[in-house]
Amino acid sequence: MKYYKLCRDFYERNTLAVAKELLGKYLIHNSIEGITVGKIVEVEAYIGPDDPASHAYKGRYTKRTKVQFGPGGYAYIYQIYGKNFCFNVVTQKVGMPEVVLIRALEPIKGLELMAKRRGFFQLTHKTIKELTNGPSKLCQAMGIDKSLYGIDLCGDVLFIAEPNLNRTFEIIATPRINIDYAGNAKHYNWRFLIKNNKFVSKPVFEEERK
DNA sequence: AAAATGATCCTT
């Protein structure tokens, strides 16, 4: 497969720009079990100390959020609701704790390994759709857990690449999911997804669009 | 030391 790996310069920019440009890119994990690849179809931006939905709100610096404060292009992985992991890419420069949460992938390669990790016994249209259509589902399918916390995405284990293809698509922006506690920020359209893609975590209905 | 809180998932 031909692709162009994204590195520091790509990540250390405006977070909303990075979020939108991540759509259509390939997330690749070279693990001991094998290689898995998924196309990014849904993301959310979490933008620093002023964003009430961000783990770094008001500059909160803990063992968990530490990596957010470093340079862009590193993996921010955290555990939520006990068993589930979420994978984010750190954006912007040192001292700016901003990230993009990867919320859904379209499975591209290593589907059998993904199914095995997800506990599915066979690949059908139904199970393929359930492989990576959610932030924690994709972590399970891709073999991403806390052991990869802080890993450099400019390396060869876990990284994002631009595929050598020229497909175009429309981007839809909506409010972020499950952040009702975030006050006014819950209305910001900081969730981005590829229009009409079947692998997003939650479909966007026409009547919801302004 | 104890309580509160989920950037979710799965089943009903």
Added chain:
DNA sequence: AGGATCATTTTC
């Protein structure tokens, strides 16, 4: 629509 489930953070 609700329960599971437990690491992480916050509060006392």
